Amino acid sequence: MKQFAELFEVLDRTNKTNDKIEIIREYFSKANDDDKIWVLYLFSGGKIKKKFNTSRLKEWAIEYANIPKWLFDESYNSVGDLAETISLILPDKEIHTEKTLSEWIEYIEDINKVKEENRKEKIIEAWKSLNQNEKFVFNKLLTGGFRIGVSQKTVINALSELENIETNIISHRLMGNWHPERITYRDLLNSENIRDEISKPYPFFLAHPIEDKPEELGNPEDWQAEWKWDGIRGQLIHRQGELFLWSRGEELVTEKFPEFERIKNFLPDGIVLDGEIMCYENESPLPFNLLQTRIGRKNVTQKILKDAPVVFMIYDVLEMDGVDIRFKTLKERRELITNYELRITNGMFLKISKTIDFQSWDELRLIREKSRENLTEGLMLKRKDSAYQVGRKKGDWWKWKIDPLTIDAVLIYAQKGHGRRADLYTDYTFAVWDNGELVSFAKAYSGLTDKEIKEVEDFVKRNTLEKFGPVRTVKPELVFEIACEGISESRRHKSGIALRFPRISRWRKDKKIEEADSLESLKKLLK
Amino acid sequence: MSSTNKLLHFTKKGIYCPQAQVYIDPWSSVDKAIITHAHSDHARPGSNHYLAHKKSVPILKHRLGKDINVNGIEYNESIEINGVKISLHPAGHIPGSAQVRLEYKGEVAVVSGDYKLEDDGLTEAFEPVKCNTFVTESTFGLPVYKWKKQKEIFDDINNWWRQNKEKGKASVICGYSLGKAQRILFNVDKSIGRIFGHGAVTIINEAMSNEQLNLPLIEKANSTFTKKDFVGSLIIAPPSAIGNPWLRKFEPYSLGYASGWMNIRGAKRREGIDIGFALSDHADWNELNTAVKETGAEKIYVTHGYTAVFVKWLCENGFNAEELKTEFIGESDQE
Numbered sequence: 001m002k003q004f005a006e007l008f009e010v011l012d013r014t015n016k017t018n019d020k021i022e023i024i025r026e027y028f029s030k031a032n033d034d035d036k037i038w039v040l041y042l043f044s045g046g047k048i049k050k051k052f053n054t055s056r057l058k059e060w061a062i063e064y065a066n067i068p069k070w071l072f073d074e075s076y077n078s079v080g081d082l083a084e085t086i087s088l089i090l091p092d093k094e095i096h097t098e099k100t101l102s103e104w105i106e107y108i109e110d111i112n113k114v115k116e117e118n119r120k121e122k123i124i125e126a127w128k129s130l131n132q133n134e135k136f137v138f139n140k141l142l143t144g145g146f147r148i149g150v151s152q153k154t155v156i157n158a159l160s161e162l163e164n165i166e167t168n169i170i171s172h173r174l175m176g177n178w179h180p181e182r183i184t185y186r187d188l189l190n191s192e193n194i195r196d197e198i199s200k201p202y203p204f205f206l207a208h209p210i211e212d213k214p215e216e217l218g219n220p221e222d223w224q225a226e227w228k229w230d231g232i233r234g235q236l237i238h239r240q241g242e243l244f245l246w247s248r249g250e251e252l253v254t255e256k257f258p259e260f261e262r263i264k265n266f267l268p269d270g271i272v273l274d275g276e277i278m279c280y281e282n283e284s285p286l287p288f289n290l291l292q293t294r295i296g297r298k299n300v301t302q303k304i305l306k307d308a309p310v311v312f313m314i315y316d317v318l319e320m321d322g323v324d325i326r327f328k329t330l331k332e333r334r335e336l337i338t339n340y341e342l343r344i345t346n347g348m349f350l351k352i353s354k355t356i357d358f359q360s361w362d363e364l365r366l367i368r369e370k371s372r373e374n375l376t377e378g379l380m381l382k383r384k385d386s387a388y389q390v391g392r393k394k395g396d397w398w399k400w401k402i403d404p405l406t407i408d409a410v411l412i413y414a415q416k417g418h419g420r421r422a423d424l425y426t427d428y429t430f431a432v433w434d435n436g437e438l439v440s441f442a443k444a445y446s447g448l449t450d451k452e453i454k455e456v457e458d459f460v461k462r463n464t465l466e467k468f469g470p471v472r473t474v475k476p477e478l479v480f481e482i483a484c485e486g487i488s489e490s491r492r493h494k495s496g497i498a499l500r501f502p503r504i505s506r507w508r509k510d511k512k513i514e515e516a517d518s519l520e521s522l523k524k525l526l527k
Numbered sequence: 528m529s530s531t532n533k534l535l536h537f538t539k540k541g542i543y544c545p546q547a548q549v550y551i552d553p554w555s556s557v558d559k560a561i562i563t564h565a566h567s568d569h570a571r572p573g574s575n576h577y578l579a580h581k582k583s584v585p586i587l588k589h590r591l592g593k594d595i596n597v598n599g600i601e602y603n604e605s606i607e608i609n610g611v612k613i614s615l616h617p618a619g620h621i622p623g624s625a626q627v628r629l630e631y632k633g634e635v636a637v638v639s640g641d642y643k644l645e646d647d648g649l650t651e652a653f654e655p656v657k658c659n660t661f662v663t664e665s666t667f668g669l670p671v672y673k674w675k676k677q678k679e680i681f682d683d684i685n686n687w688w689r690q691n692k693e694k695g696k697a698s699v700i701c702g703y704s705l706g707k708a709q710r711i712l713f714n715v716d717k718s719i720g721r722i723f724g725h726g727a728v729t730i731i732n733e734a735m736s737n738e739q740l741n742l743p744l745i746e747k748a749n750s751t752f753t754k755k756d757f758v759g760s761l762i763i764a765p766p767s768a769i770g771n772p773w774l775r776k777f778e779p780y781s782l783g784y785a786s787g788w789m790n791i792r793g794a795k796r797r798e799g800i801d802i803g804f805a806l807s808d809h810a811d812w813n814e815l816n817t818a819v820k821e822t823g824a825e826k827i828y829v830t831h832g833y834t835a836v837f838v839k840w841l842c843e844n845g846f847n848a849e850e851l852k853t854e855f856i857g858e859s860d861q862e
């Protein structure tokens with residue numbers, strides 16, 4: 001556990017990718033295989049099966065630390081992270097043990113098996129045998145809130161160096177829903193023959209953003225253009241009679257889209273498609289936030305199925321007749337899909353993303369202007385002779401997004417942030433005018449420099465009108481420009497609208513609150 | 528603000544003893560000021576007479592002006608003003624920092640200034656002083672602030688420096704130029720490599736050197752040195768260096784920050800540093816509690832930091848405690 005807690009701490013404070021790779025490689029060269037498989041699992045976003053009830057943990061920590069509840073709450077407010085707060089307020093390590101990470105995970109799984117009333121004892125015993133860093137990691141495991149600032153790619157690079165296996169092979173093997181209890185580290189990394197294979201997606205090929213000059217890409221004839229649909233990138237797999245749907249976050253989301261099961265009836269077996277999961281009705285895309293009602297729910301009800309109809313918009317084909325065809329050119333792969341067109345689109349739920357005809361970059365530039373009205377995020381440009389590669393490689397695939405919408409809005413509430421900004425007021429709520437009143441319409445976090453955050457912090461402290469638990473109502477005075485990718489109608493929000501990816505683009509110190517936008521003008525942007 | 532006490536009054540200008548007509552760490556100009564230590568939130572310019580510990584005198588002159596009228600006395604040496612016996616006692620915060628003890632007709636009040644209980648080797652170690660009224664700081668008055676032993680922290684700092692040296696990097700460590708910087712300089716393993724200081728640090732070192740602090744001499748990291756000189760070295764700088772282009776000359780370097788706030792992960796990340804060391808010159812939660820208890824005081828006044836929290840906690844534990852609004856800042860970037 002000591003090793004892992006140190007790994008976590010060192011990674012947490014390291015910013016440079018190359019250093020991270022080195023640190024992970026170093027850890028993997030020393031740790032035992034039982035720990036390694038768990039670390040890989042955690043790095044891949046895996047969680048321990050059952051989450052602990054955090055209010056219980058808090059209760060027990062308060063009792064063991066022997067402090068009043070309010071003092072715990074004050075501490076939590078200032079630290080911003082429950083696992084960390086608990087690790088800091090508890091007494092130092094009292095018992096010496098040498099349990100490894102995997103032994104501690106087993107310990108946690110065992111706690112889940114004992115009766116409720118005996119759990120407290122087990123948890124406190126664990127706290128007694130861990131130092132502060134280890135307690136923190138242990139608590140993170142308990143609460144399922146593990147987030148390590150390391151990309152899958154970094155881990156893959158580290159393993160590739162250490163195990164001397166190509167990166168694309170490793171990333172393939174790490175995909176899919178494997179679990180440390182059912183597979184060993186060795187078997188996972190040498191998993192060619194394992195049956196899990198059938199669910200495994202290919203690593204996604206991602207595009208780089210292009211600035212405003214597609215001319216630099218050369219001859220328009222070499223390029224395929226298509227809309228960049230505003231949904232969730234996904235991979236649809238049909239192998240050996242089973243259907244799997246993966247999101248780009250490498251999450252298996254098959255169950256969120258039960259209607260896709262019917263695709264099996266007309267989509268040939270041994271096929272893997274790359275595309276966009278999106279809400280769609282009457283030959284037209286629907287706003288993104290509708291899709292969120294699918295993703296956010298545990299159970300997909302009949303009502304949701306009806307209100308948020310979905311399709312899988314096909315971009316590409318990666319496997320056909322059980323054969324990996326990613327090496328073929330895009331042009332060839334594209335022909336393979338269109339050959340299937342009749343068969344595929346006769347059924348519902350599958351669409352082929354149309355390519356856009358264009359002769360010159362200027363013509364395409366004009367077409368791109370229509371992105372927003374087509375409910376797309378812009379255009380994708382793909383080199384016609386490109387293979388389907390791994391990760392975000394520069395050169396063959398580009399996204400040419402439209403500029404975000406911007407809105408001038410007034411800061412009206414501020415709240416302390418979480419995690420890295422836990423002791424500063426960094427969660428802001430913004431308002432626009434509606435019949436002479438300011439109505440809240442968006443929350444936004446990112447986008448300010450540390451210096452600006454400090455400045456806003458000072459303002460908030462000096463201009464609080466009201467405190468509501470952690471939220472402060474501030475004097476309406478500061479105007480910010482909020483950028484977003486789109487605006488749609490929303491019944492859940494008081495303002496009646498919802499923004500897609502709102503963020504602060506800049507502080508409009510030059511503007512007075514009277515100059516902020518109005519709700520009416522925003523509603524005009526609704527499609 | 529206008530809370531009163533027999534010996535001490537809490538006025539707009541600061542903590543005041545009417546019988547002796549002296550202020551302690553006033554934040555406006557007054558006639559007579561007793562200064563607990565030379566940090567800028569405690570020692571402000573413009574007063575007619577200053578009294579402080581001997582070691583604080585050169586720093587006060589450096590910071591407030593050569594011509595200030597300042598008297599230095601030793602710890603435990605007492606002076607009397609209008610029947611009030613006044614003496615200074617080690618606060619353990621930075622070299623020369625003092626708790627101010629005032630006694631009049633059998634009543635004793637102690638103003639702690641800033642303090643810490645652990646002996647850092649360089650600063651005169653904190654001494655508890657019995658009193659009726661105790662004015663305490665509470666910069667880190669939350670139970671999440673519990674320091675590791677100084678030895679462990681310096682092991683971490685030394686290891687970090689050593690590893691950077693192996694990788695051919697410089698190690699830049701930030702901490703207040705007054706107090707923290709000298710504590711670091713005094714306690715790091717000087718066999719690892721060469722040590723440099725930012726100008727703000729070396730000038731304080733010079734001012735302190737008259738006071739026989741046994742500080743090793745370090746050079747100012749100025750333009751007479753090239754990148755090559757800095758490879759593998761340790762550079763001690765004030766927190767204002769973080770994010771400053773001045774750092775470029777040390778490339779490649781690792782940036783560390785020594786401050787009590789570094790006990791929290793979020794704070795480390797926000798500072799944009801590579802590593803944080805929770806090394807503080809203030810008392811942690813346990814030390815605050817110990818200090819308060821050891822004074823035996825009937826009345827506790829709590830100043831800068833988590834005042835409300837600490838007051839509530841003390842009251843729940845049977846102390847008669849009250850919050851005191853002051854303009855002391857505690858451990859901040861501005862020092």
Ligand SMILES: [Zn+2]
Pocket residue numbers: 564566620641
């Ligand atoms: Zn101080």
Ligand SMILES: [Zn+2]
Pocket residue numbers: 566568569640641831855856857858
């Ligand atoms: Zn202070």
